[in-house]
Amino acid sequence: MRQLLDEAGVRPDAYPLDGGLPDNRYSIEQRGHTWYGYYSGERGKITWERLYVNEDEACLLLVDELQSDPTTKWRT
Secondary structure, eight states, X not given: XXXXXXXXXXXXXXXXXXXXXXXXXXXXXXXXXXXXXXXXXXXXXXXEEEEESSHHHHHHHHHHHHHHOGGGBOOO
């Protein structure tokens, strides 16, 4: 997934791949048997969150969100 995002020009600091609540980043994480995709805004507050039944669906959301958000791209 990291290679796909790199090729799309997404900055690595726009997404942690280990979960947590970093400021202004998209993320996914597993809690129990459920996967969550979310955006943590200022001070790590979750501004939106979606539930997924598996990791593949959560990863697809993360890739879609990162590719469609212009603030996640390298400035040229």
